[in-house]
Structures are given as C-alpha cells and as structure tokens.
Amino acid sequence: MPETELASRPRTAAHRPRTAETDVFKLLSPTGHLGFTPIEEASFWAGVKRQPDAIVADSGSCDIGPHPLGADEPASPRTWQEHDLELIFTASRRAGIPMIIGSASDTGTDRGVREFAAMIRDLARRHGISGFRMAKIFSDQDLDVLARRLRQGAWTQGLDGRGPLTEEDLRRTGHAVAVMGVEPILAALKQGADVVIAGRSCDPALFAAPLLLHGHSRDIAYYAGKLLECASFCAEPFAGKESILGTVDRDGIVLEPMSSYQRCTPASVASHAMYERSDPFREYLPGGYVDMSQCVYEAVDERRTRARGSRWVAVPRYAVKLEGAGKVGERALMIVGIRDPHIITRIDDCIAWSQKKAGERFNRPGFQVHYHVYGKNGVMGELEPVKEIRGHEVCVVVEAVAPTRAEAVELANLAGRNFMYARIPGLKGTAGAAAFLSDEVLPARAAYEWTLNHVIEVDSPLELFRMEFEEL
Numbered sequence: 109m110p111e112t113e114l115a116s117r118p119r120t121a122a123h124r125p126r127t128a129e130t131d132v133f134k135l136l137s138p139t140g141h142l143g144f145t146p147i148e149e150a151s152f153w154a155g156v157k158r159q160p161d162a163i164v165a166d167s168g169s170c171d172i173g174p175h176p177l178g179a180d181e182p183a184s185p186r187t188w189q190e191h192d193l194e195l196i197f198t199a200s201r202r203a204g205i206p207m208i209i210g211s212a213s214d215t216g217t218d219r220g221v222r223e224f225a226a227m228i229r230d231l232a233r234r235h236g237i238s239g240f241r242m243a244k245i246f247s248d249q250d251l252d253v254l255a256r257r258l259r260q261g262a263w264t265q266g267l268d269g270r271g272p273l274t275e276e277d278l279r280r281t282g283h284a285v286a287v288m289g290v291e292p293i294l295a296a297l298k299q300g301a302d303v304v305i306a307g308r309s310c311d312p313a314l315f316a317a318p319l320l321l322h323g324h325s326r327d328i329a330y331y332a333g334k335l336l337e338c339a340s341f342c343a344e345p346f347a348g349k350e351s352i353l354g355t356v357d358r359d360g361i362v363l364e365p366m367s368s369y370q371r372c373t374p375a376s377v378a379s380h381a382m383y384e385r386s387d388p389f390r391e392y393l394p395g396g397y398v399d400m401s402q403c404v405y406e407a408v409d410e411r412r413t414r415a416r417g418s419r420w421v422a423v424p425r426y427a428v429k430l431e432g433a434g435k436v437g438e439r440a441l442m443i444v445g446i447r448d449p450h451i452i453t454r455i456d457d458c459i460a461w462s463q464k465k466a467g468e469r470f471n472r473p474g475f476q477v478h479y480h481v482y483g484k485n486g487v488m489g490e491l492e493p494v495k496e497i498r499g500h501e502v503c504v505v506v507e508a509v510a511p512t513r514a515e516a517v518e519l520a521n522l523a524g525r526n527f528m529y530a531r532i533p534g535l536k537g538t539a540g541a542a543a544f545l546s547d548e549v550l551p552a553r554a555a556y557e558w559t560l561n562h563v564i565e566v567d568s569p570l571e572l573f574r575m576e577f578e579e580l
Contacts, residue, residue: 131357133322135315136160136366138196138351140338142167142209143182143189148349151340151366155351156199158366162318163200165192166311166337168211168220170431170558176215178282178433178556182223183214193227197303201237208293208304208314216285216308218248224305225578232580239580240303243296246574247307249284249430254564263425263565273430273562281559284432289394290330291569293317299577307573308431310393311337319356330398331418332361334391335381342380343370360416362408372413374405381415394429394569396422425565428572432560437474437509439552440516442524444504448541452497454532455481455504461530462506466523476509476555477523509555517549524549 136155138147142165156163167189176183193209200207213220221244228242255275258264264273278284288306290313296304297317306314312333319329332354335342340350343365351366363372381400382388391398403417446452459479466477483502485492504527508520527542535541566572 133162133319133324133356134158134160135318135332135336135354135356136163136351137165137315137336137339137354138163139165139192139349140341141169141184141214142192142196143184143214145349146188147192147195148351148367149195151351151368152195152199155353155366156203158353159203160205160353161322162206162208163196164208164315164318164336165196166210166309166314167224168214168216168308172214174433174556174558175553177217177285177431178435179554180215180217180219180283182220189213189224190227190231193224194231197228197231198235198237201240201302206297206302206304206318208297208306208317210293210306210309210311210314212305212307216247216287216306217283218246218307221246221305221307228303228305229580241300242303242305242578242580243299243301244576244578245288245292245296245304245306246576247285247288247309247572249286249432249572251278251281251284254278254284254430257564263427264562265427267429267561267563270561273560273564277432277559277562280434280557281432282434282556284430284560286564286572287394287429287431288573289313289428289569290316290320291394292573292575294320295570296575296577297321301577310429312391312398313393315354324356324358326396326420327418328356328359328361328416330391330393330420331400331403331415332356334398334400335361335363335377335415338380338383340365340367340370341383342377343367343372344376345370360414362412362414364412371411374407374413377413377415378403378405395426396420426569427563427565428569430560430562430564432558433556434559436555436557437476437511438513438516439555440508440510440513440520441550441552442506442508442520442548443545443550444506444524444527445501445543445545446504446527446541447501447543449500450534451530451532451541452483452500452502454534455484455497455502457532458527458530459504461532462523462526465526466519469522470510470515470519474511475515475519477519478507478509479523480505480507507552513551517551520549 212224285308294317315333316329355362389401399419510516
C-alpha cells in the first residue's frame with residue numbers, strides 16, 4: 109500500500125482521553141513472532157486501512173530453545189526483522205498511533221532492544237519520519253544481584269517440576285531475563301511513547317497495555333491480548349503471518365482476519381484461547397490470571413467471532429518469571445542413513461553399540477552423545493506413541509556435545525562411523541549397512557540448556573526493568 113494512501117490520524121490519537129466515543133478500541137496484530145518469517149503485506153495493509161488504534165507485535169519466544177538466549181544472538185534473519193519493523197513503523201507513524209514491540213529480536217535481551225531501536229532510527233532517517241518518542245524497556249538481569257536477592261530471602265518458585273531457585277542454578281547461567289507484565293509497557297505509554305521497544309515480555313501484556321491506558325478493564329484487556337498474540341493462528345484455515353484486527357469494547361472482543369481466505373469462527377477462536385496452556389481455562393501473568401472458564405464465543409457473521417466472559421483474578425503475590433540459559437559445550441552432528449531391514453529392526457542394538465564404543469574413549473564428564481532416529485521417534489522422542497517402525501528406511505542424526513569443538517567433531521565421528529561396524533545378532537553382510545549423507549562431521553552451534561524457569565516475588569512490577577526514552 110503506498111504511503112500516500114495511509115489513513116491520516118492526529119499524532120495525539122495514541123494518548124487521547126477516554127470518552128464515550130472511544131469505548132471501542134481497535135488493535136492490529138500482524139504476526140505472532142516478528143521476524144521469524146516475513147509478515148504478509150496484503151493483509152497488513154488491509155488492516156491499516158481499517159484505522160486501528162495501535163499496532164502490536166511480539167518478537168520473541170522460548171519455543172526457539174535455550175541457544176539464542178544463552179548465546180545472546182537472534183534466531184531470525186536481520187533482513188526479516190527489518191522488513192516487519194518497516195511495515196509497522198511507517199504505518200503507525202503516518203497514522204499517528206503507537207506501535208508496541210515486545211521480546212525484541214527473539215530473546216528480549218538488552219542486545220535485542222538496542223538493535224531494534226537502531227533499526228527504528230535508520231528507518232526514521234530513510235523515510236524522513238521525525239517528531240516521535242521512543243521508549244526502550246530493558247529486561248536483562250544481573251546474576252550477582254539475583255544471587256544477593258536469594259541470600260536476602262527472596263521468595264522463588266520453580267516451574268514445570270523445578271525446585272526453588274538456587275545459587276547453583278545461577279552459576280550455571282550465562283544470560284538471564286525477566287519477563288515483564290503490563291506495567292512497564294503501560295508506564296511507557298503514559299509517558300508519551302509513540303514507539304515502544306520492550307525486552308522480554310508476556311505476550312498478552314503487550315496488547316493489554318494500550319487497552320488499560322484507554323480505560324478498559326483487566327478482565328477484557330488481558331483476554332484480548334491472549335486471543336491476538338499469535339495473529340492469524342486464531343483463524344481458519346491455518347496460516348501464519350496474516351494480520352488480525354481485534355475490536356474491543358467494554359466486555360468483549362470481535363476478531364476478524366484481514367486476509368481474504370481466512371475466517372475467525374467460534375471454534376478457531378476458542379481453540380486458540382486454549383493454545384499452549386497446561387490449564388486450558390487459565391492464562392497466568394504477573395499478578396494473577398485470566399479465568400476463561402465462562403467465556404462465550406459467538407459468530408457475528410461468516411468471518412468474525414465475538415468472544416466475551418473472561419475474568420481477571422488477582423493473586424496476593426506479584427511474581428515475575430525469570431528465564432535463563434547456560435552453555436553446556438560445543439556440538440557436532442553426523443547424519444547416518446539406514447535401509448537394511450534387519451538393521452532397522454535392531455536399530456536400538458546399533459545405538460547401544462555406538463554408545464559403547466563412544467564411551468570407551470570419551471567416558472568422562474562433559475561428553476554427551478544423543479541419537480535422533482527419524483522414522484522412529486526423531487520428533488517426539490520417548491513421548492512417541494507409535495513404537496513399531498513402519499518405514500523402509502530411517503535417518504539417525506548423531507549429536508555430540510563436548511568441551512571443545514575438536515572433541516565434539518571426534519566424538520560425533522566415532523559414534524556415527526560405528527553404525528558401519530555394529531555387532532548385532534543375525535548380521536550376515538561383510539560391509540557396513542549404513543550410508544552417510546556425507547563422510548564428514550558437521551560442526552553445529554554450541555549446546556545450551558535452560559537453567560532458569562522460575563518466578564521471583566517483587567515489591568514493584570517495575571523493579572526488575574529499566575526504561576530509557578529518545579526524542580527523534
């Protein structure tokens with residue numbers, strides 16, 4: 109959409125006082141993970157034509173694993189990040205509405221915030237855009253300060269079966285972030301931010317902040333954020349990176365896809381409300397949770413659905429999630445193909461042989477070898493319900509972890525080549541029954557593990573975060 113066709117809006121619209129005419133607030137959600145793959149432009153510009161009151165996008169996740177946080181590097185190409193930021197920035201500035209980006213550059217680390225802020229400066233120069241205020245919210249955590257909090261008796265709780273946070277957890281951590289709730293983002297908007305680049309954030313909080321600013325209740329604000337956080341995932345048929353418009357009133361939200369081929373149905377919206385939840389009726393955030401047990405999903409027409417009935421339940425203890433990752437070692441991979449039906453039926457014996465030979469040379473701390481058998485349980489591992497191999501070939505990815513790159517390469521080579529020599533009952537051939545994609549080891553990124561998956565109690569929702577403003 110040409111810039112000259114963008115809807116004109118007074119620059120102060122982002123911070124206008126609430127009146128009866130502004131009860132309805134429209135949020136445009138163009139992507140569930142900015143930069144992961146590029147935003148679909150046609151539906152984005154269709155959404156901009158509908159004159160939203162804010163454009164909001166999350167740009168990070170722990171779904172990508174611990175490596176990006178531990179290494180403090182992006183998982184998405186810079187060109188894709190710039191593409192998405194350019195769309196959102198130019199549209200929001202010319203419409204005079206705020207743009208809010210959370211979990212900047214995949215990890216939400218200070219690096220990610222600074223890099224996104226630098227991209228905004230470059231885009232402003234390139235497009236000749238000025239006269240706006242940018243807020244940067246940082247969420248990196250000083251590990252020594254966290255250790256001091258523990259020694260002073262801070263309350264913590266581990267998630268997903270972990271125990272309370274310990275100093276040993278912190279010693280294994282290379283990088284840590286706190287996951288902000290709505291309060292830092294709301295504070296930035298209250299101080300006149302037109303562009304908000306936030307560190308690691310709760311996805312629904314990004315959408316809830318402008319709604320709370322304009323007087324909507326927490327009951328509906330957080331719920332709207334939950335439904336909008338992944339953009340077109342709440343529509344059918346399945347598609348990523350298409351824009352969704354959420355029209356929020358005093359007690360509900362109407363969701364509408366901006367692509368021509370999707371529709372938001374009661375089933376698709378309700379399904380997304382349960383997405384990624386251990387409890388399908390609760391969405392936990394700092395300070396409480398959204399109770400979705402009484403929600404109602406009603407079709408407005410064939411393409412739109414209205415959702416209502418959510419309730420915010422505050423809890424006495426305000427706790428913030430901590431995410432941390434630490435380096436385990438260097439990694440290398442070797443790819444082995446197996447087609448011999450006898451070997452396939454005895455693949456576990458082949459792996460046991462490979463483990464035995466690797467262990468004879470590398471039987472000391474710091475060395476690990478993992479086997480991913482695609483065609484058996486390469487995707488789900490031990491959770492795979494199908495136990496019988498039903499294909500005519502399998503691929504074994506040998507993953508080696510060691511203190512140094514050279515040792516990881518040697519370990520992967522040793523473990524991989526021993527599929528050629530596995531001594532298993534019934535083997536009749538004189539040569540190995542394995543094939544290599546290439547007779548080489550592929551160096552990989554270093555191995556990291558999640559070390560922090562905890563919540564910590566704080567006295568103030570803002571105390572773990574730092575904020576800076578720029579006038580451009």
